[in-house]
Amino acid sequence: MDPSDERRDTKRKQEYFDHLYNVADSAYGMPTRCPCGGRIIDEVRVKEEYDTRPGKRFFSCINYEADGLHYRQPWVIGVQEEMVRLRKRVEEADEMIKCVPILSKQIESLEAQVKRLTLLLDKLTGDVYNLTVQAAALERVCFD
Secondary structure, X not given: OOHHHHHHHXXXXXXXXXXXXXHHXXXXXXXXXXXXXXXXXXXXXXXXXXXXXXXOEEEEEOOOOOOOXXXXXXXXXXXXXXXXXXXXXXXXXXXXXXXXXXXXXXXXXXXHHHHHHHHHHHHHHHHHHHHHHHHHHHHHHHHX
């Protein structure tokens, strides 16, 4: 075999294995789309001679072939992983909800500080204006 053909063949095989790995790695929760672009169907396998569990449910790609490049995930595993993911989101939301009263108090405190600082700024602006007027009056008296 020509070395360049062998290199191309090796690259093709590596791309195939990378694709298999990506498909296997991405099959968590309830899939919505297959990597091939096919839609996912809720499939119930009918009783077959070799099947010991008739009626087993799957999330399957509509273009499913047993080549490892399409999703076919047992229904129970998909639902269980989805529940774990949703539980985690609910716990995160619960933590955020617990922080809301504390943040509300901090916001009220900051608003009160802003009001006080605004009043102080207004007073200082008035004082600066008064000093400017007094300085102008003194300059007139001194230079006249």
